[in-house]
Amino acid sequence: MPTETGRRMIELVHLARNYTRADGQRVSAVDDVSLIVPEGEFLCLIGPSGCGKSTLLQMMAGLVGPSSGAIVVDGKEIDGPGRERGMVFQRDSVFPWMRVIDNVEYGLKCRGVAAGARRDVARDYLKRVGLSHVERAWPRELSGGMLKRVAIAAVFANGGEVLLLDEPFGALDYVTRRQLQEVLLDLWEEPGRAVPNVVFVTHDVDEALLLADRIVAMRNGAIVDDIPVGAARPRDTDTLLVPDMVAIKHKLLGHLGLTHSALATASERGAA
Amino acid sequence: MEPPAVSGRIEAVAGPRRSEARFSDDPFRAVLRALAVLDPFRLAGALLFIAVWELASIFVSPIILPGPLSVLRRAATDFWSAPALSYYGVEDPSLAGNLAYTAENVAIAALIGAAIGVTLGLLSARVWFVRAAMDPIMMTAGTVPILIAAPFLLIWFGVGRASAVSLVAFYIVVILYVSSQRAALNLDSIYENYALTLGAHRGLMLRDILIPGTIPEILGGFRIALAGAWGLEAVSELLGSQSGIGKVLEVLAGATDPQGILATLLVLGCAAILTDALAATLIARFAAWRFAGS
Numbered sequence: 001m002p003t004e005t006g007r008r009m010i011e012l013v014h015l016a017r018n019y020t021r022a023d024g025q026r027v028s029a030v031d032d033v034s035l036i037v038p039e040g041e042f043l044c045l046i047g048p049s050g051c052g053k054s055t056l057l058q059m060m061a062g063l064v065g066p067s068s069g070a071i072v073v074d075g076k077e078i079d080g081p082g083r084e085r086g087m088v089f090q091r092d093s094v095f096p097w098m099r100v101i102d103n104v105e106y107g108l109k110c111r112g113v114a115a116g117a118r119r120d121v122a123r124d125y126l127k128r129v130g131l132s133h134v135e136r137a138w139p140r141e142l143s144g145g146m147l148k149r150v151a152i153a154a155v156f157a158n159g160g161e162v163l164l165l166d167e168p169f170g171a172l173d174y175v176t177r178r179q180l181q182e183v184l185l186d187l188w189e190e191p192g193r194a195v196p197n198v199v200f201v202t203h204d205v206d207e208a209l210l211l212a213d214r215i216v217a218m219r220n221g222a223i224v225d226d227i228p229v230g231a232a233r234p235r236d237t238d239t240l241l242v243p244d245m246v247a248i249k250h251k252l253l254g255h256l257g258l259t260h261s262a263l264a265t266a267s268e269r270g271a272a
Numbered sequence: 273m274e275p276p277a278v279s280g281r282i283e284a285v286a287g288p289r290r291s292e293a294r295f296s297d298d299p300f301r302a303v304l305r306a307l308a309v310l311d312p313f314r315l316a317g318a319l320l321f322i323a324v325w326e327l328a329s330i331f332v333s334p335i336i337l338p339g340p341l342s343v344l345r346r347a348a349t350d351f352w353s354a355p356a357l358s359y360y361g362v363e364d365p366s367l368a369g370n371l372a373y374t375a376e377n378v379a380i381a382a383l384i385g386a387a388i389g390v391t392l393g394l395l396s397a398r399v400w401f402v403r404a405a406m407d408p409i410m411m412t413a414g415t416v417p418i419l420i421a422a423p424f425l426l427i428w429f430g431v432g433r434a435s436a437v438s439l440v441a442f443y444i445v446v447i448l449y450v451s452s453q454r455a456a457l458n459l460d461s462i463y464e465n466y467a468l469t470l471g472a473h474r475g476l477m478l479r480d481i482l483i484p485g486t487i488p489e490i491l492g493g494f495r496i497a498l499a500g501a502w503g504l505e506a507v508s509e510l511l512g513s514q515s516g517i518g519k520v521l522e523v524l525a526g527a528t529d530p531q532g533i534l535a536t537l538l539v540l541g542c543a544a545i546l547t548d549a550l551a552a553t554l555i556a557r558f559a560a561w562r563f564a565g566s
Contacts, residue, residue: 063465083471093466097484097561106480107470138564158470 385444393452451493
């Protein structure tokens with residue numbers, strides 16, 4: 001839910017990223033992408049695998065440098081990772097050698113927040129993600145879904161203005177995924193603090209429709225569509241059946257290469 | 273979430289026996305756990321060895337092979353006072369004193385060797401030119417039996433402590449260079465990326481990510497290095513040292529005293545086993561996270 005002031009939080013300016021493969025062939029992972037994300041917006045990036053959405057996110061995190069173009073966050077051009085841009089990775093990134101609570105307060109520890117104060121913040125966020133009971137556990141003792149909760153608690157505890165999530169729930173089962181989507185939205189919409197920007201990479205159309213204020217579709221390194229999602233929150237699976245949402249879903253499936261006719265042909269073939 | 277049981281072997285932490293540690297409040301389980309730490313099979317192996325030794329000593333002259341009990345008695349007497357040693361020119365006339373000398377050298381060599389080996393190993397995994405410069409040296413050093421450098425070190429450092437310490441330290445450097453480099457290369461880069469996005473800077477990265485993430489493997493290498501270090505130190509003392517377990521062994525061999533030699537070896541072996549147990553405790557402490565949840 002973007003604020004009325006419409007401050008530009010993230011600006012991507014003619015952003016590109018090229019690779020040279022081992023065989024000498026040049027590959028363009030991200031090709032001249034420009035995008036403006038207003039403050040507080042929940043943006044989903046969707047596209048088929050290999051479309052450059054993860055590379056784009058890693059550039060926004062500052063982990064990968066652009067070949068050309070610029071990324072401006074809150075008025076400042078970025079040139080590396082920074083704590084104002086928290087990231088939840090697709091794979092498990094929680095430090096296995098730190099207990100759960102130490103993981104959650106690690107970002108605060110890095111910038112010298114006093115031990116007592118950062119423990120209070122970490123406890124608070126662990127409670128919100130429902131993990132108070134495993135505060136002293138080692139990460140290897142937790143399930144995949146619990147590890148994602150730890151990672152989410154850690155980025156929120158660190159208080160970044162921009163949260164970058166790279167297919168965070170892709171490897172989880174449907175029920176866990178739905179629960180974690182709720183956890184994420186609750187923390188995002190939490191009253192009493194500035195609403196952080198979220199850039200959420202996914203290949204799951206329903207997930208994008210449930211979460212996003214706006215969905216940007218990518219293909220071959222370029223933005224091919226930019227769709228606002230007007231449906232009111234909270235949304236549930238019934239929301240997905242509203243005609244507007246169905247229309248968006250059809251469009252997105254098309255961008256993913258699953259056109260309506262292609263699907264029909266496939267199912268006819270399956271029935272035959 | 274109690275830490276896993278501390279026992280003589282890291283396998284005891286990783287293996288099925290670990291599950292017993294979770295039920296330490298149950299007395300029956302506690303007994304089982306104590307037995308597991310003692311390890312009946314290892315105990316049986318030691319007993320078998322002593323039995324064969326005893327049996328052999330009945331048929332062989334005690335001048336060639338003294339029995340286990342007489343060796344044990346000799347070790348106990350010589351431990352605090354062995355006047356004969358000073359007659360042979362050993363500075364300190366007791367096994368304890370010479371063991372302390374050897375242990376000191378091993379400890380100094382372990383500290384120096386670990387500091388240099390781990391620093392270079394971790395750096396080499398993250399800074400390409402360090403690796404380019406160090407790899408050929410370390411890999412070559414790793415293939416050459418270190419003992420052949422001993423005469424050379426005698427020229428540099430003389431017969432004193434420095435020559436033995438540098439030999440053992442060099443050996444430890446090579447082992448820890450390789451094991452810490454491999455540990456750092458195996459550490460998933462996602463942890464460093466994640467730490468960067470949380471706001472960690474380069475200095476913190478070493479303290480909070482690289483070292484704790486690699487310490488289980490590094491300590492594993494350290495344990496192997498320590499085991500070899502005792503033997504290497506004793507052998508280097510054979511070459512002209514005035515003190516130490518190696519020196520004692522040398523003069524006892526010269527005096528044709530198998531009982532004394534076996535007693536000295538027994539003391540050296542006990543010291544090495546104690547050190548190994550200490551290293552295993554360290555591993556269980558710093559690698560607890562790695563075995564959690566398995």
